[in-house]
Amino acid sequence: xxxxxxxxxxxxxxxxxxTISCTGTSSDVGSxxxxxxxxxxxxxxxxxxxxxxxxxxxxxxxxxxxSKSGNTASLTISGLQAEDEADYYCCSYAGSSTxxxxxxxxxxxx
Amino acid sequence: xxxxxxxxxxxxxxxxxxxxxxxVSGGSISSSSYYWGWIRQPPGKGxxxxxxxxxxxxxxxxxxxxxxxxISVDTSxxxxxxxxxxxxxxDTAVYYCASLPIMITFGGxxxxxxxxxxxxxxxxxx
Numbered sequence: 625x626x627x628x629x630x631x632x633x634x635x636x637x638x639x640x641x642x643t644i645s646c647t648g649t650s651s652d653v654g655s656x657x658x659x660x661x662x663x664x665x666x667x668x669x670x671x672x673x674x675x676x677x678x679x680x681x682x683x684x685x686x687x688x689x690x691s692k693s694g695n696t697a698s699l700t701i702s703g704l705q706a707e708d709e710a711d712y713y714c715c716s717y718a719g720s721s722t723x724x725x726x727x728x729x730x731x732x733x734x
Numbered sequence: 735x736x737x738x739x740x741x742x743x744x745x746x747x748x749x750x751x752x753x754x755x756x757x758v759s760g761g762s763i764s765s766s767s768y769y770w771g772w773i774r775q776p777p778g779k780g781x782x783x784x785x786x787x788x789x790x791x792x793x794x795x796x797x798x799x800x801x802x803x804x805i806s807v808d809t810s811x812x813x814x815x816x817x818x819x820x821x822x823x824x825d826t827a828v829y830y831c832a833s834l835p836i837m838i839t840f841g842g843x844x845x846x847x848x849x850x851x852x853x854x855x856x857x858x859x860x
Contacts, residue, residue, distance in 0.1 A: 627780065656840075656845070658837075658840065658843070658845040658846070660845065660846035660847070662781075662847075668852075669830055669850040669851065669852050669853050670773075670781065670830070670847070670850055671850070672846065672847060672848050675845075675846045675848075676837075676845075676846075681848065713780060713781050715781075715783075715845075715846060715847075716845075717843060717845035720794065721769075721786065721794040721843055721844050722783070722794060722796065722797070723783050723844075723845055723846075724783070725780060725781040725782060725783060726780070727780045728779075728780040728781070
């Protein structure tokens with residue numbers, strides 16, 4: 625298992641939209657619609673934001689959306705807010721009930 | 735709503751075994767709807783899945799850690815545990831426990847973590 629590839633950092637101004645990519649292989653992201661995304665504020669536990677590529681858990685803002693094309697999944701945050709500043713991690717099912725995380729992306733709200 | 739809480743020593747000596755316990759509240763660890771898992775995060779680095787367990791004892795481990803990891807469950811205490819042997823400084827991390835819903839529509843696989851503990855820092859040092 626190799627970690628999924630995410631950009632180290634992205635930034636945007638309040639009100640803008642940003643997209644974070646998560647690139648895997650045909651053995652993980654490309655094979656299953658089982659990508660999840662987590663938000664982590666400093667010193668806190670990760671929080672589930674998206675599962676099954678594009679589904680949002682109850683209570684997660686609809687400003688967060690997910691998609692997938694081929695071996696790359698994406699998380700889009702629209703109407704960027706200061707509270708969205710955090711680290712974001714993707715995770716993909718990789719077969720045999722195993723999962724692999726991305727390296728994480730630091731989102732800065734300018 | 736499920737709540738999970740990690741507990742265990744915050745300092746472990748090199749070559750020894752790291753042992754942590756996760757206590758589940760707000761639900762039964764014997765639920766047929768969940769697996770239970772461990773994830774770790776070295777300081778300043780990303781997340782790494784360690785392994786997962788069902789209440790029956792069925793386990794899945796990260797291949798890169800499999801030779802050193804044992805995850806077990808104690809249904810009478812609503813707890814599950816992690817043991818990582820022969821630790822080195824590279825095992826220094828915040829260790830999280832989490833729940834993994836079983837996805838019936840995908841043939842019963844487990845693929846994401848919905849509830850997380852707050853995490854506990856384990857430092858490997860002499």
